[in-house]
Structures are given as structure tokens and as C-alpha cells.
Amino acid sequence: xxxxxxxxxxxxxxxxxxxxxxxxxxxxxxxxxxxxxxxxxxxxxxxxxxxxxxxxxxxxxxxxxxxxxxxxxxxxxxxxxxxxxxxxxxxxxxxxxxxxxxxxxxxxxxxxxxxxxxxxxxxxxxxxxxxxxxxxxxxxxxxxxxxxxxxxxxxxxxxxxxxxxxxxxxxxxxxxxxxxxxxxxxxxxxxxxxxxxx
Numbered sequence: 119x120x121x122x123x124x125x126x127x128x129x130x131x132x133x134x135x136x137x138x139x140x141x142x143x144x145x146x147x148x149x150x151x152x153x154x155x156x157x158x159x160x161x162x163x164x165x166x167x168x169x170x171x172x173x174x175x176x177x178x179x180x181x182x183x184x185x186x187x188x189x190x191x192x193x194x195x196x197x198x199x200x201x202x203x204x205x206x207x208x209x210x211x212x213x214x215x216x217x218x219x220x221x222x223x224x225x226x227x228x229x230x231x232x233x234x235x236x237x238x239x240x241x242x243x244x245x246x247x248x249x250x251x252x253x254x255x256x257x258x259x260x261x262x263x264x265x266x267x268x269x270x271x272x273x274x275x276x277x278x279x280x281x282x283x284x285x286x287x288x289x290x291x292x293x294x295x296x297x298x299x300x301x302x303x304x305x306x307x308x309x310x311x312x313x314x315x316x
Contacts, residue, residue: 152248192238
């Protein structure tokens with residue numbers, strides 16, 4: 119009782135009230151604002167944040183090892199980072215439920231790697247596949263600040279990470295975008311998804 123669920127009929131999140139609500143009409147083809155927020159943040163995780171972590175891992179390994187970007191998800195890259203025993207978070211590794219628990223003054227590479235992991239977990243373990251505007255803006259602010267630092271640290275080839283973030287934020291989204299992203303986040307897939315939304 120009191121749990122949230124995604125209602126396809128209304129394309130929004132409702133609180134479960136523990137009663138039968140009758141027959142459902144055909145699902146709406148529109149995508150709600152909360153779903154758009156979820157899709158965009160998931161795309162940011164799958165494309166931008168995983169790319170940041172891959173680039174940083176490549177810089178820090180210094181072994182000449184060619185890493186297969188398509189086979190490394192954020193979890194695997196974080197494991198590789200732990201094995202390197204460098205760039206630890208300021209306050210060490212600790213259990214963090216929400217990225218907001220990491221102070222803004224914690225801004226080392228290790229702190230930002232931890233932020234990436236926590237944001238990825240929030241998106242992948244979502245049960246409602248939606249982000250309200252307040253949560254979305256909070257995450258966007260955190261991600262923007264982090265990407266600004268990584269643009270300086272990693273010196274990415276091509277577009278800056280912040281520019282990639284801005285492009286995703288401006289994209290037009292459809293119901294199929296939501297369904298595809300939801301499935302990819304549940305599966306933890308890194309595959310390139312940007313082309314689907316152009």
C-alpha cells in the first residue's frame with residue numbers, strides 16, 4: 119500500500135491504493151514530463167557518464183590495454199578502478215543511496231566516479247521509470263558541475279561532455295524512446311542509443 123507505479127493509461131506515476139480500478143483503456147501514446155526526464159537522464163548515464171568513465175579509465179590505466187567500450191558498463195569500469203587503487207573518494211568508499219549525500223566540496227576524481235556510480239544505480243533500479251522535475255533538475259545540476267570538471271581533467275576528443283549533455287537535454291522524445299530506454303536501463307546496456315532519437 120502506498121507504493122508508486124507507472125500507469126500506462128495516464129502516462130504518469132500514481133500511488134497504488136490497493137483496490138481494483140476496473141477495465142483499462144488502450145495505453146496512451148504520449149510520453150509524460152516525468153518519463154521524458156527519466157529518458158533524458160538515462161541517456162546521459164548510458165552515453166555521457168559511461169563515456170566519461172571510459173575516457174578516465176583509459177587515461178589512468180597507462181598500460182596500453184585497449185578497452186572494449188561496448189562491453190564495459192559503469193559497474194565493470196568501477197570494478198577496474200577499484201583494482202587500480204587510485205582516485206579514491208575523499209571520504210572513502212561508503213554506502214550512498216542518493217548522489218545528494220556527496221557534498222559539493224567533495225570534488226576529486228574519486229568523488230565524481232562515485233557520483234557516476236550512484237546516479238547510474240538510481241536510474242537502473244528505478245521502479246517507476248520517471249523523475250519529477252525537481253529531482254531531474256537536481257541531478258542535472260550535479261551532472262553539469264561534474265562534467266565541467268571532467269572536461270578539464272579528461273580533455274575529451276570531439277565535443278565537450280557538457281555539450282553532449284546539452285544536446286540530450288534538447289532532444290525530442292517519443293513513447294518508443296521511453297520504452298527502449300526503460301528496457302536498456304533495466305538490462306544495464308551501454309549500446310549507443312543516441313541515433314534512435316535524431
